[in-house]
Amino acid sequence: MTLDIRLLHRFADFTLDLAFTAPAGLTCLFGRSGSGKTTIINAVAGLLRPDQARISLDGVALQDLPPHRRRVGYVFQDGRLFPHLTVAQNLAYGARVRRLPLTDRDRIVDLLGLGGLLARRPASLSGGEKSRVAIGRALLAGPRLLLMDEPFAALDEARKAEILPYVEALRDGMDLPILYVSHALPEVARLATTIAVIEAGRLAAFGPAAELLSDPETALLLGLRDAGAILTARIEAQEDDGLTRLRTGAGPLWLPRVEAPPGQMVRVRIAAQDVMLSLTRPEGLSALNLLPATVLALHDGDGPGTMVQLDLAGQKLLARITRRSAKAMGLAPGQQIFAIVKSVSVARKDVGDATNARAG
Amino acid sequence: MTDWLTPEEWSALGLSLKVSVVATLCSLPFGILIAHILARKRFPGHGLLNGLVHLPLILPPVVTGYLLLLGFGRNGPFGAALEDWFGITFAFRWTGAALAAAVMAFPLLVRAIRLAIEAVDPKLEDAAATLGASRPVVFLTVTLPLILPGIIAGAVIAFAKAMGEFGATITFVSNIPGQTQTLPTAIYSFLQVPGGDGAAFRLVLIALVVAMAGLVLSEWLSRRVAQGIAGR
Numbered sequence: 001m002t003l004d005i006r007l008l009h010r011f012a013d014f015t016l017d018l019a020f021t022a023p024a025g026l027t028c029l030f031g032r033s034g035s036g037k038t039t040i041i042n043a044v045a046g047l048l049r050p051d052q053a054r055i056s057l058d059g060v061a062l063q064d065l066p067p068h069r070r071r072v073g074y075v076f077q078d079g080r081l082f083p084h085l086t087v088a089q090n091l092a093y094g095a096r097v098r099r100l101p102l103t104d105r106d107r108i109v110d111l112l113g114l115g116g117l118l119a120r121r122p123a124s125l126s127g128g129e130k131s132r133v134a135i136g137r138a139l140l141a142g143p144r145l146l147l148m149d150e151p152f153a154a155l156d157e158a159r160k161a162e163i164l165p166y167v168e169a170l171r172d173g174m175d176l177p178i179l180y181v182s183h184a185l186p187e188v189a190r191l192a193t194t195i196a197v198i199e200a201g202r203l204a205a206f207g208p209a210a211e212l213l214s215d216p217e218t219a220l221l222l223g224l225r226d227a228g229a230i231l232t233a234r235i236e237a238q239e240d241d242g243l244t245r246l247r248t249g250a251g252p253l254w255l256p257r258v259e260a261p262p263g264q265m266v267r268v269r270i271a272a273q274d275v276m277l278s279l280t281r282p283e284g285l286s287a288l289n290l291l292p293a294t295v296l297a298l299h300d301g302d303g304p305g306t307m308v309q310l311d312l313a314g315q316k317l318l319a320r321i322t323r324r325s326a327k328a329m330g331l332a333p334g335q336q337i338f339a340i341v342k343s344v345s346v347a348r349k350d351v352g353d354a355t356n357a358r359a360g
Numbered sequence: 361m362t363d364w365l366t367p368e369e370w371s372a373l374g375l376s377l378k379v380s381v382v383a384t385l386c387s388l389p390f391g392i393l394i395a396h397i398l399a400r401k402r403f404p405g406h407g408l409l410n411g412l413v414h415l416p417l418i419l420p421p422v423v424t425g426y427l428l429l430l431g432f433g434r435n436g437p438f439g440a441a442l443e444d445w446f447g448i449t450f451a452f453r454w455t456g457a458a459l460a461a462a463v464m465a466f467p468l469l470v471r472a473i474r475l476a477i478e479a480v481d482p483k484l485e486d487a488a489a490t491l492g493a494s495r496p497v498v499f500l501t502v503t504l505p506l507i508l509p510g511i512i513a514g515a516v517i518a519f520a521k522a523m524g525e526f527g528a529t530i531t532f533v534s535n536i537p538g539q540t541q542t543l544p545t546a547i548y549s550f551l552q553v554p555g556g557d558g559a560a561f562r563l564v565l566i567a568l569v570v571a572m573a574g575l576v577l578s579e580w581l582s583r584r585v586a587q588g589i590a591g592r
Binding site for chain 2: 045046047066067068069070071072073074076078080082083084093094096097098137138141142
């Protein structure tokens with residue numbers, strides 16, 4: 001399943017001009033508000049006619065079809081449930097207008113936890129419930145591609161934490177490419193298989209999430225504060241003192257309790273500013289996680305900081321330290337050092353499901 | 361129970377109801393169509409169409425009646441064509457009274473429905489399209505249910521206007537008892553003859569009752585439909 005996109009559209013104040021090929025999985029369009037992300041998925045959905053467009057899904061050209069013939073599921077930022085229909089009728093809408101049997105309903109209702117809501121109307125649903133119904137409605141219309149435009153922007157952190165596992169399940173459990181718009185990096189780090197960084201209508205960076213997030217150059221593009229690589233790890237044990245032990249290629253990693261069974265693969269986002277470096281194995285330190293690493297590259301920013309890219313037995317990690325420290329330590333590519341990560345600096349929302357990911 | 365009105369008065373009431381119902385029902389599809397065009401489409405001539413629809417509201421009714429007579433009278437271009445092709449005659453028939461009532465009520469009908477359509481978020485219609493609904497299906501399954509309260513409100517106000525239509529009707533189809541004499545023209549006739557006040561007063565009471573009943577009915581209907589949409 002691949003989606004080829006080539007777009008050119010002139011607006012009054014900027015021009016959208018880009019091309020990329022989204023592979024299977026979840027491709028995140030990341031960028032500031034107004035950079036053209038929503039325009040891209042509106043063009044894919046057919047709600048906007050660009051000046052020039054070539055959009056093809058597995059070789060089938062979409063650009064000349066009207067929206068209702070594209071079989072593209074769209075989860076809107078504002079939900080857009082039909083207020084005059086019940087949840088059950090909203091879910092069945094796509095199948096009803098396409099005159100298809102509603103075969104998958106029970107599975108989707110289970111997957112999204114909609115069982116108790118079917119008889120209700122949108123007006124009586126909470127924000128999180130509306131988002132879930134909107135996802136279910138898009139899925140049940142039999143789409144070949146799913147578009148999601150900041151579907152959870154209106155939700156608070158708690159609601160978001162509640163719904164992100166459902167999106168992970170979609171990404172890993174269904175053979176459906178997803179194009180996901182977001183400007184929240186932690187969300188992107190958790191969900192994306194592939195990331196497309198959009199800046200002022202152009203593609204500033206594009207690639208697999210693990211590579212892009214651990215690349216010091218793109219890290220600057222994504223925003224220093226939020227920069228951080230993702231590690232894939234396997235849950236090993238739930239320990240008595242509230243910590244979970246995970247196995248990475250470079251050694252054990254202890255994190256605050258991750259609610260998942262041993263053996264489960266998870267992806268953990270580790271913010272660059274939460275990683276310390278040491279030339280020798282430190283003693284008498286409160287931080288639990290000491291991972292031997294190799295320096296791959298250093299990348300100075302405009303300010304006093306530098307971004308250090310590390311190799312952790314094949315996986316990549318980013319550390320943000322001052323240029324002064326890097327100089328004092330004499331850091332250079334190829335050097336063997338230790339990366340130190342405080343367990344408590346990894347928040348629950350930074351750990352996501354990675355069932356189908358390869359082992360780290 | 362029929363003796364408290366004379367046959368002439370009964371026939372005026374019956375004719376008024378028939379004219380108003382036919383005028384409202386026949387103009388409803390056109391009203392929805394024009395309201396939809398005015399609310400959702402932008403094209404050269406938008407203002408002209410809008411003005412044309414509102415013309416009967418601002419022209420003296422006598423002028424509208426006279427224009428109808430010129431256009432739809434037996435020798436008028438539309439009147440002659442309709443009579444030749446479909447056998448429909450408007451001049452001095454109840455059908456003419458219905459046409460006059462429909463034309464006079466049309467601006468009110470279109471206005472109410474247009475406001476309702478403008479209140480429907482086009483984003484909902486986009487959402488329906490991405491789910492596989494073609495434009496006509498989007499209209500039938502999303503737009504139409506959402507504007508139903510507006511359609512009811514428009515139909516009721518059009519019906520009330522049709523019941524009260526006087527100037528254009530009397531100019532276009534005259535005031536023939538049993539043929540084109542509606543409640544308002546009957547009241548007018550009774551007031552022209554000495555001793556007709558009693559009959560006129562009875563018809564005035566009836567007009568009041570019909571108007572009140574229509575208002576109450578529409579309130580109740582609108583509330584029910586609105587509750588259905590909001591899901592409470």
